[in-house]
Amino acid sequence: MAMKLLRIISLCTIGIVLCAASRGDAATLEAVAPTASCESLAETDMTAIGGAGSTITAATETTSDGIAVCNVTGTLAPQVNFQVVLPMESWTQRYLQVGCGGLCGNITLTSGASTGCKVLNDGGFVMAATDMGHTGNDGKWGLDETQRADFAYRAQHLTAEAAKALIAAFYGQPPQYSYFNGCSDGGREALMEAMRFPDDFDGVIAGAPAMLFQVQNTLYHGWMAASNYDADGEVILTSSKLPALHAAVVAACDESDGVTDGLIAQPALCSFDPQSIACAADAAENDQCLSPAQVEVVRKFYAGPQDAESGAYLTAGQPQYGSELEWQGVYVADNADSELFSQMIVDPVLKYLAFDPARPEMELADLKFTEATLTELRTRHPFFDATNPDLSAFEAAGGKLIMWHGLADPHISPANTLALHEGIAATLGADSAAGFERLYLLPGVGHCGGGQGPGSLDLLSPMMAWVEDGTAPEAVMTSSSGEESGFGQPDGVGSDGGERGQALDLGVEPLPAMTRPAYPYPHVASWSGEGDVNDSAQWSMGPATEIVSLRDWPGADFFTPYAFSE
Structure with a gap:
C-alpha cells in the first residue's frame, strides 16, 4: 500500500540548502491514539452519507509494513466501494485521500510524488481510496446515470465524508488537516474536489x-491511434524506430535549453522535422530511419487532430519533443499486428461516456476529427471535465493546490495543465493565484513518473509545510529513480480484455x-556552467521563460469559468 514507497535518495548535499530552507516544515502534531476499538467501526452508520444500503463491510486490525492499522472497507450506495486505513498508534491527525487512474474500477492505496515523505512513511496519515463506483474496464457502467455521477465527482466526495466520519468515531476527533493526492484521472479527481x-x-x-x-479520451487518443494504422489495420510506426527518432530529436534540441544533458527542458524552443531521419530513397528500411509513411505518422502525432475544412486544431496540445521513448505501448506498438493501447482507451469512452445519448455501436473508425465533434463533446464537458479556473471558493477556504506534469508524458499533453494554470491567473489575478497555486513541469518525466528524467520527488511534504506552516513551495528536489511508477497509470487492459503490450527492450542506455531542483512555472532550473550537470548543487533558479507552447483552438474556452452540471 501507500506506506511502502521507493527508497529515497538523499538530496541535501553539501552547499545546497533547498531541502530545508525553501520548503519549511509541517506542523508538529502529536500522535493520537484511538478512543474506540477497530471492530466497533463496523457499526458506523453510513446511510446519512451514501443513502440507504450504504454499509461498512469489514473492520479488521492488521499490519502494513510493520505499522499496526485498522483496515476498514465499505460501500456507499449504490456501489461506491471504499477503503480506509487508520493507524493504531502513529496517527498525527492528518488525512490523505488518493485518486485512481484510467477509468478506475479498483481501489489502489498508493501515494505518488511522495518519495521520502516522513509523515507518510511513519504511518502518520489515515489513508483512503475508492473504486469510483464501478468495477471493470468495459465502460458499460456509463449507461447508468448514478454511476456516471459517481465517476465524474460523487465517489471521491462521499469517500472523503465517510473517511472523516470513521476518523471521528475511531479517534474521537476530526483530522486537523486533510489532503488529496492523485495523478492522471486521479489528477482530474483532485481538481474536481478543489472545484466542486x-x-x-x-x-x-x-x-x-x-x-x-x-477531449482527452476521444479526439486526442483517437487521433493518435487512427494516425498509426494503415488501411489494413496494421501499425505503421513500431517501437523499434523510437530510439533513433528520440536520438534525432535530442540531437536537434538538447542544447536549446542551455545545457547538453540528454533532456529537453524547454520543448517550446525545439524545432524538429522528422523528415531529417527519413530513409534514403535507394536504401532498405531499417530501425535507424523512417519510411515516408512513418514520417507522416510522427508529424501527425506532434501536430494533433485538425478539422480538414477549417484547419482548426482540436486539442490544446500534443506530446512534447523529447517524449518519443514514452510512446511505446501507448500509440506505438511493438508489433505491426498489435492493437494500440490508445484505441483501448478510446473505445469505452466513445461508446458509453462521451456523448449524450450514448453510442454503444461506435467504433474508432466512426470518430470524425471535426469541430462538429468538438461541439458534441461540450454537452458533458461541465459534467466530466475539471477545467474551471474559478477556484475562488477553494482559495477562500484556505486551500492550496500543486499541479505537476512530466514533459515527456505521452498520455496527456502538459499543454492542458499549463492552460489551466494560465486560466487561474487570468480569472483570479496573478497575485491571487500565486497565493495558493503552483505548477511544476519536469523534464524527461513520463506519465505520472518514469521516463529518462528525474521523476522521483516529494510534493506531499512541501504541501504540508504550505498548509500547516504557511511556507509556499519554491524549489522542489527531484531525482532519477530508475523505476516505473504505478501512480495514476492506466491499468493496461482494454474493454475487450486485451492487454497493453510493452515487452520489447528498446536497448536505450539510461541517462546517468x-x-x-524543479522550480514553479514559468521558471526553469539553470546550470551553473561548471561541474557535473547531474548534480543538483550545480543548478539554481533560471529566468521565467516559455516551456510549453499554448495554441489557439476552438476549445480554449473550456479553460474559462463555467457552471458544473449534475
Whole structure:
C-alpha cells in the first residue's frame, strides 16, 4: 500500500540548502491514539452519507509494513466501494485521500510524488481510496446515470465524508488537516474536489491531470491511434524506430535549453522535422530511419487532430519533443499486428461516456476529427471535465493546490495543465493565484513518473509545510529513480480484455543518475556552467521563460469559468 514507497535518495548535499530552507516544515502534531476499538467501526452508520444500503463491510486490525492499522472497507450506495486505513498508534491527525487512474474500477492505496515523505512513511496519515463506483474496464457502467455521477465527482466526495466520519468515531476527533493526492484521472479527481467541493481538503496535489476528460479520451487518443494504422489495420510506426527518432530529436534540441544533458527542458524552443531521419530513397528500411509513411505518422502525432475544412486544431496540445521513448505501448506498438493501447482507451469512452445519448455501436473508425465533434463533446464537458479556473471558493477556504506534469508524458499533453494554470491567473489575478497555486513541469518525466528524467520527488511534504506552516513551495528536489511508477497509470487492459503490450527492450542506455531542483512555472532550473550537470548543487533558479507552447483552438474556452452540471 501507500506506506511502502521507493527508497529515497538523499538530496541535501553539501552547499545546497533547498531541502530545508525553501520548503519549511509541517506542523508538529502529536500522535493520537484511538478512543474506540477497530471492530466497533463496523457499526458506523453510513446511510446519512451514501443513502440507504450504504454499509461498512469489514473492520479488521492488521499490519502494513510493520505499522499496526485498522483496515476498514465499505460501500456507499449504490456501489461506491471504499477503503480506509487508520493507524493504531502513529496517527498525527492528518488525512490523505488518493485518486485512481484510467477509468478506475479498483481501489489502489498508493501515494505518488511522495518519495521520502516522513509523515507518510511513519504511518502518520489515515489513508483512503475508492473504486469510483464501478468495477471493470468495459465502460458499460456509463449507461447508468448514478454511476456516471459517481465517476465524474460523487465517489471521491462521499469517500472523503465517510473517511472523516470513521476518523471521528475511531479517534474521537476530526483530522486537523486533510489532503488529496492523485495523478492522471486521479489528477482530474483532485481538481474536481478543489472545484466542486472546496471545503473537503486543505491541500490538493494534481499530477498530469486528465482534466479535459472529454477531449482527452476521444479526439486526442483517437487521433493518435487512427494516425498509426494503415488501411489494413496494421501499425505503421513500431517501437523499434523510437530510439533513433528520440536520438534525432535530442540531437536537434538538447542544447536549446542551455545545457547538453540528454533532456529537453524547454520543448517550446525545439524545432524538429522528422523528415531529417527519413530513409534514403535507394536504401532498405531499417530501425535507424523512417519510411515516408512513418514520417507522416510522427508529424501527425506532434501536430494533433485538425478539422480538414477549417484547419482548426482540436486539442490544446500534443506530446512534447523529447517524449518519443514514452510512446511505446501507448500509440506505438511493438508489433505491426498489435492493437494500440490508445484505441483501448478510446473505445469505452466513445461508446458509453462521451456523448449524450450514448453510442454503444461506435467504433474508432466512426470518430470524425471535426469541430462538429468538438461541439458534441461540450454537452458533458461541465459534467466530466475539471477545467474551471474559478477556484475562488477553494482559495477562500484556505486551500492550496500543486499541479505537476512530466514533459515527456505521452498520455496527456502538459499543454492542458499549463492552460489551466494560465486560466487561474487570468480569472483570479496573478497575485491571487500565486497565493495558493503552483505548477511544476519536469523534464524527461513520463506519465505520472518514469521516463529518462528525474521523476522521483516529494510534493506531499512541501504541501504540508504550505498548509500547516504557511511556507509556499519554491524549489522542489527531484531525482532519477530508475523505476516505473504505478501512480495514476492506466491499468493496461482494454474493454475487450486485451492487454497493453510493452515487452520489447528498446536497448536505450539510461541517462546517468541525477538530482535536480524543479522550480514553479514559468521558471526553469539553470546550470551553473561548471561541474557535473547531474548534480543538483550545480543548478539554481533560471529566468521565467516559455516551456510549453499554448495554441489557439476552438476549445480554449473550456479553460474559462463555467457552471458544473449534475
